[in-house]
Amino acid sequence: MNYFRAQLKRAARSFIPVFVTMLALAAVLGTVCVWQMRSRLGEESRQKLVLGLVGDASDSFFRLGMEVIESMDASRYSLEFVQLKESEARRALEDRRISGYLRIPEDFVESVWNGENEKVTVVVGSSRYSVTTLLVEELARVVSSMITESQTGIYAYTDWARENGAEDLDESVLRLNLKYFDVILPRDGIYQVDTPDSRPSLSLQGYYFSALFLLFFLFMGLTGASFMIRRDRSLYQLLSARGRGAASQVVSEWGAWCILMAVFFVLVSAAAGAAQGALSAVPELEGLSPAGLIRLFAVMALMLPMLGSLHCFLYQITESLVGAVLLEFCVYLGLSYLAGCFYPLTFFPESIQRASAFLPAGTVMAYVQALLRGEGAAAPALGLLAWTAVFLCGAFVIRRARILRS
């Protein structure tokens, strides 16, 4: 039996303790997630957002609508609309002076009257999920709802006409309804969301799907303490004396740990797939066949070698169990915070957003989100491979120093 197989045996025998710890971790993560969602909703109620208007917004009905939305006290948002040219709006969006802008087509209101399906385009600052996206989606839902539910008005008119002596209303109402169905109902999706970088935006559920997977497998490192911490370096020295050097030792331990992570990845993915509601809540996964889902999860698993190498590396740094767990916890918390797991990344300054894309956890987020959007994930995948190499090299250097230290 070689050292790798010995590590696999250790990993297999660590399964139950790791499983129990992961259950506890899942409970903690679930609690944090619920708390986070609640606190975010609370924060959104205090949001003051400025939206630009580009195009023909001169129509009196349109202006009235905007004023109503601006002065809605019951809204969770405090809104202000400013009229801008498209170039000004783009610049304002880049400078973050506005949260987004509405591009209104020429003669939009007339087109609505005529039953044409012109769409208002909502341009938001980033393809990542943010409060702006949420706001815009909600506003658009409100407008769509106002139009589609105006059918009530038809019946109100019918009642009024009857009360005022109108006759043969049945046929008139029928004609009115037919016209309504023909013209108004297709306009349910009267808006579309766009971003300046023309990348499709990620839904809230998609965003948290990627964040939860990252958090779960990042924090799985905490459960590997007993597997990877070793104060006594005599085994490493003996292996080295027998020709199995630091590189071979680290790769064997990392490989076995990655396989254990992969087992948990399969379990978590299967559990998510089995609980149909969990995956169908993510719009990006809608319409994916079981085979498509399996393919997606299989490609997502590329994050495991990188996270496993990060775990291995951190456990090399300190030989004390308590110190190592504390170190791991602090590093994971910091990395996941900067990756936008707790607050959407768009809330952070531009410089942190840029740096996050190069940090290990940020790379995982970018990778999973690219897969969810159906975009090419080659760049973040290369980032994952690069970080894997960096962490393994770091682990090798420290292990070698421990072997050679007398």
Place this chain on the structure above:
Amino acid sequence: MATDMTARVLGLSRRFGKRTILDGLSLKLFPGTCTGILGENGCGKSTLLSILAGTLRPGGGSFLYQGRDLLKDPAFRQKAVGYVPQGTPLMDELTAMDHLRLWYPGKKEIEKELEDGVLAILGIGDFLKVPVSRMSGGMKKRLSIGCAMASHPRILLLDEPSAALDLICKERIGVYLSQFRARGGIVLLTTHDIQELPLCDRLFILKKGRLVPYEYDGNYHRLAGSL
């Protein structure tokens, strides 16, 4: 022929920063003998064994056996030298059998050794399926020695072999070392334990990076004063 089987340590040196741990140390290890190294904590006993076992690089010197320098010939060293480090080179989750399978080339060799070889003498068959986490200190040390003997080495390096072991276990290890020497094996051990001194044919005190021969006459106080 016996001279050919003598191992020689020549001019071994090692420094850690500005501190000289081994200062051109030389030593002859004769077949069928046990050599003991004494010395105070931190004097370099474990460093000496680590270098001879190949886990630590020396600043200079050589370790000659059968006309080859073991420090420069790792493949031959791995076959010729068995090393039992001071700590516990075992993994808590694995059983004794798992460890034997890690170090021994095949199951047949293990079965043979359990029947009438080193593993039988060390009594490892009694706890083959016990995980290391549930083993006593004595079991762990016996298993470590059993693993070190997997390549049938002619030179056995033991770093404080009986530290914190009970008398029965020490006796068992002592019996095995006697048999190993009787077959012409070379034993080099470091110790703090006066009960191990009778096992040794020769004793040296490691002081200021060099070895000083010592004759133990049963006077513990004189020995302590010499360290």
